[in-house]
Amino acid sequence: MDVALFVTCLTDTFFPRVGEAVVRVLRHFGCRVHFPPAQTCCGQPAYNGGFHTEAAKLARRMIKVFEPFDAVVSPSASCATMIRQHYPTLLENDPDWRERAARLAARTHEFTTFLADRCQVDLAAHLRFAEPVTFHYPCHARETYGVERLQGWLTGSAGVDLRVPEHPDCCCGFGGVFAVDYPEISAAMLDDKLRLLAATGARLVVCNEGGCTLNIAGGARRRGLPLRCRHLAECLAESLGLMEPQP
Amino acid sequence: MSRSREFAARVRRALADERVTAAMRGTTWRKVTARAESLGALRDPERLRDLAAQIKQHTLERLPEYLTQFARQVQQAGGHVHPARDAAAARRLVCDLARQYGLKLAVKVKSMTTEEIGLNAALEAAGVEVFETDLGEFIIQLDHDRPSHIVSPIIHKDRRQVAAAMARELGCAYTEDPIALTRIARAYLRDVFRRCDLGISGTNFAVAETGTLCICTNEGNGRMSTTRPRVHVAIVGIEKIIPRLADLPVFLKLLSRSSTGQPLGSYTTLITGPKRPADRDGPQHLHVILLDNGRADILAGPFAEVLRCVRCGACLNACPVYRRIGGHAYDSVYPGPIGSLLTPLLDAAGDHYDLPFASSLCGACQTACPVRIDLPGLLLRMRAALHGGQPWSKRAAIRLWQWAMGSAATYQLGQRAMRAFLADDGAGWTTRGAGPLSRWLEARDLQRPPARSFRQIWEEYLSRE
Numbered sequence: 001m002d003v004a005l006f007v008t009c010l011t012d013t014f015f016p017r018v019g020e021a022v023v024r025v026l027r028h029f030g031c032r033v034h035f036p037p038a039q040t041c042c043g044q045p046a047y048n049g050g051f052h053t054e055a056a057k058l059a060r061r062m063i064k065v066f067e068p069f070d071a072v073v074s075p076s077a078s079c080a081t082m083i084r085q086h087y088p089t090l091l092e093n094d095p096d097w098r099e100r101a102a103r104l105a106a107r108t109h110e111f112t113t114f115l116a117d118r119c120q121v122d123l124a125a126h127l128r129f130a131e132p133v134t135f136h137y138p139c140h141a142r143e144t145y146g147v148e149r150l151q152g153w154l155t156g157s158a159g160v161d162l163r164v165p166e167h168p169d170c171c172c173g174f175g176g177v178f179a180v181d182y183p184e185i186s187a188a189m190l191d192d193k194l195r196l197l198a199a200t201g202a203r204l205v206v207c208n209e210g211g212c213t214l215n216i217a218g219g220a221r222r223r224g225l226p227l228r229c230r231h232l233a234e235c236l237a238e239s240l241g242l243m244e245p246q247p
Numbered sequence: 248m249s250r251s252r253e254f255a256a257r258v259r260r261a262l263a264d265e266r267v268t269a270a271m272r273g274t275t276w277r278k279v280t281a282r283a284e285s286l287g288a289l290r291d292p293e294r295l296r297d298l299a300a301q302i303k304q305h306t307l308e309r310l311p312e313y314l315t316q317f318a319r320q321v322q323q324a325g326g327h328v329h330p331a332r333d334a335a336a337a338r339r340l341v342c343d344l345a346r347q348y349g350l351k352l353a354v355k356v357k358s359m360t361t362e363e364i365g366l367n368a369a370l371e372a373a374g375v376e377v378f379e380t381d382l383g384e385f386i387i388q389l390d391h392d393r394p395s396h397i398v399s400p401i402i403h404k405d406r407r408q409v410a411a412a413m414a415r416e417l418g419c420a421y422t423e424d425p426i427a428l429t430r431i432a433r434a435y436l437r438d439v440f441r442r443c444d445l446g447i448s449g450t451n452f453a454v455a456e457t458g459t460l461c462i463c464t465n466e467g468n469g470r471m472s473t474t475r476p477r478v479h480v481a482i483v484g485i486e487k488i489i490p491r492l493a494d495l496p497v498f499l500k501l502l503s504r505s506s507t508g509q510p511l512g513s514y515t516t517l518i519t520g521p522k523r524p525a526d527r528d529g530p531q532h533l534h535v536i537l538l539d540n541g542r543a544d545i546l547a548g549p550f551a552e553v554l555r556c557v558r559c560g561a562c563l564n565a566c567p568v569y570r571r572i573g574g575h576a577y578d579s580v581y582p583g584p585i586g587s588l589l590t591p592l593l594d595a596a597g598d599h600y601d602l603p604f605a606s607s608l609c610g611a612c613q614t615a616c617p618v619r620i621d622l623p624g625l626l627l628r629m630r631a632a633l634h635g636g637q638p639w640s641k642r643a644a645i646r647l648w649q650w651a652m653g654s655a656a657t658y659q660l661g662q663r664a665m666r667a668f669l670a671d672d673g674a675g676w677t678t679r680g681a682g683p684l685s686r687w688l689e690a691r692d693l694q695r696p697p698a699r700s701f702r703q704i705w706e707e708y709l710s711r712e
Contacts, residue, residue, distance in 0.1 A: 009652075012701040013662050014694060019701035023709055035705050040658040046645050048608060050630030050637065054649040061653065139609035167276065169614075171567045175607025180686040182605050184255070187690030188262055188571040189607065192272070218691035221676060 001119075003031045004069035006062075006108070008079040009041040010210035017246070018210070021237035022075050022111055028240055029119045038065045042082040048176050052090060059087045063100050071118070072108040075233055078140035078209055080110040085143060110144045112153070112208065112232055123232070124156025128239040132161040134202035136193070136216060136229070137169045138209035153232070154206065157239075163200035170196060174215040190219045198225050205229045254601040257576040267403050271573055274402055278564040281508025282615065288510075289500065299501055300619040302494050303555035306455075307546060313455040313488045314537065320458025324520025326533035331482075333540050334364035340536050341366060341447070341480055342373040348478050348532065350375060350445040354436075356462060356469040357381035358449030359397050359558055360482045360538060362580045363593070366447070377447075378439045380468035382432055389416040395574025397581060398506050398560035403573050436468070446476035446530060450483045451557070452498055453535075456491045459519045460535070463502060463512040470516045479521070479530040484538050486546075486554035498557060501617040505561040541593045549632075550625055553588045555618040562612035562622060568605060577602060584612035584622045588629060600636065603629040659702070666696045 003026055007019045023033050043058030062083070066072045074080040084105045091101040115121040135154060137147040147169045154162050173179065173189025193216065197205055207213045207229040220227040237243040262268065286292040306313055318328040331337035345353070353375050355361065367377045367388075379388040383400040387393065390412035394400030401409065406423045414421040419431050448469065452461040460481050462469040473479050489495065503509040522529030546554055563569045563583030574582035579590040579599070587602035603626045612622040634642075651657045669677040669684075677684070677693040687693060699707070 007701050009658070013665070013696045016697055016699060016701035016704050020704055020709060023705075035702070035710065037702060037706075038655050040652040040655060043649075043652070046649055048627065048630070049641070049645060050627070050632070050634035051642070051645045051649075052631050052634070054645055057649060058652055139607070139611070142610050142614070167279070169611070171607050171609035171611065173567065173607060175609070178604070178607050180683045182258075182601075183686040183689045184258055184262055185568055185572060185605060186607070188268075189567045190690055192567065192571070214693065215691060218676075218687075218693055221692045221694075222678075222690065 001031050002034065002070060003114075004034045004036055004066055004072045006039060006042075006066065006072050006074040006079065006083075007035070008074055008076045008210065010214070011075055014214060015210050015231070017243075018075050018231040018233055021231065021233040021243055022073070024242040025115070025233055025236045025240065026073065026111075028242055029115065029121050031119070034069065036065050036069075042079045044079060044082045044086075045176055047082065047086055047090065055086075056090050056094070059083075059090050059101065060097055063087070063097065063104050066108075067100060067104055070107060071114070072104070073111055073114050074108070075111045075231060076140075076209055077110040077138060077144040078211065080108050081140055081143050083108040110141070112150075113145050115236075116153075122156075123153040123236070126239055127153065127157035127160070127232075127235055129157060129160045129204070129235070130245075131204055132163055132200075132202040133204045133206060134163045134165050134197055134200040135168065135206040136165075136172060136197065136209075136212055138207070138212050139169070139171050140209065150206075150208075161202075163202040165196045165200050167196060172212045172215050172219075174209075174211045176211060179215065186215075187219075190215060194219050194223060194225060194227070197227055203227055206232055206235060208232050251598055251601055253578070254576070254605070257578060258572050258605075261572045261576045266405055267573060268571065270405050271402060271570055274399070275564045275570045278507060278561075279615075282505055282561055282564070285504040285508040285510060286501075289504075295497060295501060296617055296619055299497050299557075299617055300555060302489060302497060303557075303618050304552075306488055306490055307486065307551060307554055310485065310488065310546065313490060314485060317453055317455040317458055317488055318535075318537070320455065321520070321533070321535050322458075324458050324533075325523070326458065326520050326535055328535045328537060330537045331539065334538075337364045337482060337536050337538050337540070338366055338369040340534075341482070342369055342375075344478065344480055344534055345370065345373060345375050345445060348444075350476075350478060352439070352443045353377045353445040353447050354380050354439060354443040354468075354472040354476060355384070356446070356448035356464065356472045357384050357400070358447070358482065359580060360449040360484050361447060362394065364482065364538065364540065366482070375445065378436070378443070380436055380439070380466075380472050381464070382429060382466055382468075385432055385436065386412060389413065393575065394580075395582065396560060396563055397558050397583075397586075398563075403575065440471050440475050443472075443475060444477045446472040446474075446479040448473055448479065448481050450481050450487055451502065452489050452495060453483050453487045454490075454492050454495060455488050457519055459492065459517050461495060461499075462516045462518070463499070463514070464516070465507075465509075465513045467514050470514055473516065473518055473530065474528045476530055478532045478534070479518070480534045480536065481518075482536045482538055484540075485542050486556070498617075502557055502559055505559040505615065505617040541595070545592050549628060550588060550592055552620050552625060553585065553592065555620055556585050556589070557618060559617055561615040561617065562620075565611040565615040567609060567611065568607065572605075584626070585620070588622065588625050591629065591633075600633065603633065659700075662696070662700055669693065669695050671695055
């Protein structure tokens with residue numbers, strides 16, 4: 001299957017290893033991966049900030065970049081949801097773009113669900129963890145996969161010592177521009193989240209969202225907590241022997 | 248409009264109060280768990296939520312019809328109905344009724360609608376003594392405080408604060424024992440109930456088919472306050488209507504479960520008209536005030552969905568922002584996610600700019616809402632509606648950013664510039680910086696982008712492997 005990778009600006013800039021893991025895992029399961037180099041940002045910061053005109057300009061641009069492909073896969077549920085859910089809303093009154101937005105929305109997938117549902121990969125069967133593991137459920141995955149599903153992938157993996165955090169779907173306080181617009185509130189939410197994660201005793205946090213990882217890993221480092229975040233794509237690539245484990 | 252210093256100050260004040268924060272955290276999480284467990288015990292809670300949302304939406308779409316039917320039924324049952332366009336009109340109506348009937352002592356059932364219109368102060372100015380009879384509201388009144396939650400008004404107080412207020416205001420011996428405190432309040436209010444002549448309530452649901460008011464309480468004070476006094480005045484927001492009595496169970500099943508995790512509140516009171524000759528108790532006169540106060544305008548606009556709200560408070564309990572900043576930070580009768588929408592809608596003249604923006608859009612509210620209000624979606628819509636009013640610096644920044652994202656070349660230039668701008672602490676992290684970066688760094692470090700971006704890796708080797 002031919003797949004276009006929508007890597008997202010955060011992953012491209014801060015987490016290239018996640019992008020690499022996505023490519024290697026997709027190839028492992030038989031996909032031919034393309035990377036349209038014209039891609040930039042999906043426009044979510046503008047959209048969430050209430051700047052719909054600016055967001056729509058970027059949406060049209062991204063549609064042009066990705067519409068030649070039959071399937072678009074992104075390591076971020078949040079950015080995939082921007083295309084799947086918000087592009088059609090954003091362009092619903094634009095007769096030239098409405099159809100194109102809907103077509104791209106239908107072809108865009110988040111990485112883990114694409115693997116599980118389109119490629120029929122049993123994620124749990126391939127995952128291995130050498131240490132206790134906990135997870136952060138990203139709020140923006142709500143439309144894509146539920147907390148039970150993520151938990152199921154982890155629980156099912158061989159020999160896993162999964163430490164389910166209390167209130168696993170609690171927000172980490174990132175919220176995009178929210179984190180810098182309301183730093184006091186965001187910091188308080190981050191404190192709550194870190195307390196829940198640290199209480200599990202695990203040091204490895206599965207976190208599939210770049211924004212949440214920036215927030216959680218940065219917050220843990222500031223507080224001297226020994227937590228490190230990994231995308232499920234990285235865990236899969238390591239388990240499958242496609243990438244060297246990273247300390 | 249812009250970010251308000253007052254909002255920031257209220258937030259800081261709330262966050263600094265560790266006693267309140269700890270109480271709030273414990274209580275809200277307990278309620279979240281209780282809600283999930285009690286709804287989970289139903290055969291098909293999701294279908295029930297769909298149904299509740301559909302009934303409310305249907306009613307809103309035919310509201311004038313149902314309001315007419317409701318008014319007719321109330322009158323047929325011997326009650327009176329008065330429309331009130333705004334808060335001032337509603338206050339005037341209640342004060343006029345008090346004067347007309349010569350009423351001197353009012354007992355109140357917990358009601359957010361009467362908070363919204365500021366009824367207590369108006370009645371007191373008109374010479375009517377007012378007593379809140381819900382235990383939480385009673386303590387708020389004693390302590391000259393304001394409710395911080397639409398269901399649990401004293402969620403921000405711990406038992407020591409309650410004990411201190413009761414000892415100070417009632418002259419009773421200081422005790423922190425909740426049972427003893429409740430007994431003291433009960434004895435005090437019994438005397439008030441004996442003397443009262445006006446009962447004031449809101450309503451949870453107003454049934455158009457029968458003209459019935461449904462009031463849900465846990466303490467029985469709702470029943471006392473609406474049967475004992477000579478006159479009962481109910482202030483009913485026009486969005487409280489449901490079509491039929493048969494629709495009521497759908498909401499009763501969801502309301503307390505969403506709110507406190509109880510299958511049903513302890514007292515569900517259905518009131519149809521005043522006392523009939525054969526009745527043993529009940530008020531001689533029933534007056535229903537149908538309050539608009541901005542609701543009709545909301546109904547006509549793009550935020551009509553918020554009028555489905557049944558005021559269960561589930562979105563407050565679920566909200567990680569509310570959990571930390573508490574109700575008072577919102578400076579509104581309606582705090583939490585629903586308050587962030589209702590407040591600017593009901594008080595268009597006020598400066599509530601921050602409310603729709605002070606949210607991570609995590610969606611916990613939507614997951615909890617029994618009538619499936621798309622709270623994050625509406626918050627986004629509200630932000631867009633306010634976008635012209637955003638600070639010029641933010642608008643300029645977004646436009647510059649959007650321009651930079653307009654081509655891969657400028658995007659990559661931005662990537663490189665950012666990497667150069669982020670100072671390395673020697674271990675690949677940024678811990679110091681200016682501007683928006685400094686706000687990020689208030690609570691967390693920022694990992695520096697690695698030397699090569701994904702697209703560089705792709706070009707260098709990954710594409711060719």
